[in-house]
Amino acid sequence: MSTEYNNPLFFFIPSSIDYSSVISFQLFFGALLTIAVFGFWVAPGGLAWALSNANANAQSKTAIPGPSGLPIVGLLFAFTGSLTHRVLAKLTQSFHAVRLMAFSVGFTRFIISSHPETAKEILNSSDFADRPIKESAYELLFHRAMGFAPFGDYWRNLRRISATHLFCPKRIASFGAFRSEIGAKMIDEIKGSMGLRGEVEIKKVLHFGSLNNVMMSVFGRSYDFYKNGVSENDGHELEELVSEGYELLGIFNWSDHFPVLGWLDLQGVRKRCRNLVSKVNVFVGKIIEEHRRRRVNGVLRDDQSAGDFVDVLLELEKEDRLNDSDMIAVLWEMIFRGTDTVAILLEWILARMVLHPDIQSKAQSEIDNVVGTSRPVSDADLPNLPYLQSIVKETLRMHPPGPLLSWARLAIQDVHIGQNFIPAGTTAMVNMWAITHDEKIWSEPNEFKPERFMKEDVSIMGSDLRLAPFGSGRRVCPGKAMGMATVQLWFAQLLQSFKWVPSDNGVDLSERLKLSLEMKKPLICKALPRGFIA
Numbered sequence: 186m187s188t189e190y191n192n193p194l195f196f197f198i199p200s201s202i203d204y205s206s207v208i209s210f211q212l213f214f215g216a217l218l219t220i221a222v223f224g225f226w227v228a229p230g231g232l233a234w235a236l237s238n239a240n241a242n243a244q245s246k247t248a249i250p251g252p253s254g255l256p257i258v259g260l261l262f263a264f265t266g267s268l269t270h271r272v273l274a275k276l277t278q279s280f281h282a283v284r285l286m287a288f289s290v291g292f293t294r295f296i297i298s299s300h301p302e303t304a305k306e307i308l309n310s311s312d313f314a315d316r317p318i319k320e321s322a323y324e325l326l327f328h329r330a331m332g333f334a335p336f337g338d339y340w341r342n343l344r345r346i347s348a349t350h351l352f353c354p355k356r357i358a359s360f361g362a363f364r365s366e367i368g369a370k371m372i373d374e375i376k377g378s379m380g381l382r383g384e385v386e387i388k389k390v391l392h393f394g395s396l397n398n399v400m401m402s403v404f405g406r407s408y409d410f411y412k413n414g415v416s417e418n419d420g421h422e423l424e425e426l427v428s429e430g431y432e433l434l435g436i437f438n439w440s441d442h443f444p445v446l447g448w449l450d451l452q453g454v455r456k457r458c459r460n461l462v463s464k465v466n467v468f469v470g471k472i473i474e475e476h477r478r479r480r481v482n483g484v485l486r487d488d489q490s491a492g493d494f495v496d497v498l499l500e501l502e503k504e505d506r507l508n509d510s511d512m513i514a515v516l517w518e519m520i521f522r523g524t525d526t527v528a529i530l531l532e533w534i535l536a537r538m539v540l541h542p543d544i545q546s547k548a549q550s551e552i553d554n555v556v557g558t559s560r561p562v563s564d565a566d567l568p569n570l571p572y573l574q575s576i577v578k579e580t581l582r583m584h585p586p587g588p589l590l591s592w593a594r595l596a597i598q599d600v601h602i603g604q605n606f607i608p609a610g611t612t613a614m615v616n617m618w619a620i621t622h623d624e625k626i627w628s629e630p631n632e633f634k635p636e637r638f639m640k641e642d643v644s645i646m647g648s649d650l651r652l653a654p655f656g657s658g659r660r661v662c663p664g665k666a667m668g669m670a671t672v673q674l675w676f677a678q679l680l681q682s683f684k685w686v687p688s689d690n691g692v693d694l695s696e697r698l699k700l701s702l703e704m705k706k707p708l709i710c711k712a713l714p715r716g717f718i719a
C-alpha cells in the first residue's frame with residue numbers, strides 16, 4: 186500500500202505536491218488542530234460543551250460557568266478518585282457555580298447543581314426523566330429494569346406494578362414480622378462475634394441481613410447466617426453476585442466517555458459483565474422456574490413465598506407480561522438496589538453512635554421509656570421514637586448513601602434552566618452532599634446534631650430539596666419507604682440490645698464513593714449487652 190493511503194491526511198493532499206510539502210502541511214494542520222482543541226478546551230465547561238456549541242454560541246452572560254479541566258479528558262480526575270462529591274463541591278464554589286456548573290468528561294457533557302431550587306427544577310422536570318446508560322448497566326441488562334429503563338410506557342408500567350405490589354404501605358407493613366426476625370438474627374450474630382472475637386465487623390452482618398430482607402420480599406426466600414448447608418452456599422453465591430454487580434456499576438469506565446475506546450474494553454468491564462449476567466441468569470432463572478412449578482402444582486400461597494414479587498410478575502395480564510430476560514433484569518435490580526444502600530446507611534449510623542455516646546444513650550432512654558425492657562421494639566413503636574428518627578435523618582444528611590443521587594439524569598430534549606440552554610443528551614447531576622453541607626442552608630453543617638430535626642421536621646422523601654437523599658420527582662427512589670422502615674426498625678433493635686463502644690481501632694469516618702458512599706475503613710466495634718436481650 187502506498188504511503189499516501191497510510192496517511193490520515195491522504196484525502197486532503199493533492200497527489201502532485203512533494204513529500205516535504207506534505208510534512209509542512211501536516212505540521213500546519215497539526216498546529217491548527219492543536220489551536221482548535223486548545224480553543225475548545227478553554228471554553229467554559231470544556232471540550233464536550235464546546236463541541237455542542239451550546240456554551241460557545243451563548244453570550245457569555247448566559248454561558249454556564251464551569252472548569253474546562255484537562256485537554257480532551259476534561260474533569261476525568263474527579264471521577265477516577267473516590268471523593269467525587271467533594272471535588273465537585275469545591276469546584277462549584279471556586280467557579281461561583283453553585284446553582285449550575287458545566288463540565289466535560291471526554292465527550293460527555295455534564296451539568297451539576299448544588300442548590301435546592303435548581304436541583305428541584307432538574308429532578309422534577311419531565312425533560313430530565315431519562316438516565317444516561319453506562320456500558321456496564323447496559324451489559325447487565327439494567328436498561329430493561331426500572332432504574333435505567335428509558336422514560337416511557339415500559340418504565341411507567343414497571344413503576345406502577347412495583348408501587349402496587351412491592352412498595353405499597355400494606356405490603357411493607359405485612360413484612361414487619363420478618364424484618365424483626367432478621368433483626369433478631371443479626372443480634373444473635375453480633376453476640377456470637379463478640380463471644381468469639383470480642384468485637385464485631387458490623388457491615389458483614391448488616392449486609393447479609395439486608396440481602397435476606399430483600400430476598401424475602403422479592404423472591405420469597407431467606408438464607409441462614411453462616412450455617413452449613415445448601416442455603417448457606419446459595420446465600421454466599423448471591424452475595425458474591427451482588428458485590429460483583431456493585432463493583433462493575435461503580436467502576437469509572439473510560440469507554441462511557443470516549444466512544445472510540447469502546448471496542449477495546451480496556452478495563453475488561455464488558456467481559457466481566459457478560460460473565461456475571463450468565464451467572465445471574467442461571468441463579469434467578471432457577472428461582473423463577475421453581476415459582477412456575479409451584480404454580481402448576483397448585484401449592485402457590487400455601488407456603489412461605491406466598492405473594493412475593495416473582496409471583497406478582499408471573500401473574501401479570503398478557504399485555505403487561507414480561508419475558509424471562511426482562512423479568513430477571515427487574516428482579517435482579519431490586520435485590521441489587523435494596524441491599525447495599527440499607528447496610529451502608531446503618532453502618533454510618535452505628536459509627537456515629539460509637540462516636541457520640543451522649544446521643545446514643547439519649548436514644549436508648551427514649552426506647553426504654555416507650556418500649557420498656559421486657560419486650561422487643563417493633564414497627565408499631567417507631568412513630569413514638571422521634572429522637573431515633575432524627576438520628577437517622579441526621580446521618581442521611583451527613584453521609585447520604587447517594588451523595589450525587591447515585592444515578593444521574595439525562596436531558597431528553599433541548600431545555601432551559603433559567604437563562605441557560607441545555608442541549609438534549611446532557612447528563613444532569615445533583616450534588617446532594619454539597620447541599621446538605623452548605624452552611625447557607627444548614628447551621629454548623631459539619632456537626633452531627635440530630636436535635637436540629639427535633640426543632641424542625643424536614644421531610645426527607647423528596648419534597649424538600651434541602652435534604653432529599655432518595656431523590657425527587659418522577660424517578661424518586663420507589664424503595665424509600667421500605668428502606669426507611671427497615672433502617673429504623675433494625676437501628677432500634679440494635680440500640681435496644683447493645684451499648685455500642687469503640688474497639689482498639691477507633692472509628693475512622695473516611696469516605697469512599699463507589700456506587701454508594703461507604704465507610705472507607707469498615708466499622709469494627711464492640712457491642713455490650715443491655716436492655717432487652719432476645
Ligand code: HEM
Nearest residue numbers: 332522523526586587590654655656657660661662664668
Ligand atoms: C437507604 C436506602 C436507599 C437510598 C438512600 C436510596 C436512594 C436512591 C436514589 C438517590 C435514587 C435516585 C433517585 C432520583 O433519580 O431522583 C434511587 C433510585 C432507585 N431506588 Fe433507591 N434508595 C434506597 C433504598 C432502595 C430500596 C430498598 C429499593 C428497592 C428494594 C430501591 C430501589 C430503587 C430503584 C428501583 C430506583 C430507580 C427508580 C427509577 O429510576 O425509576 N432503593 N434510590
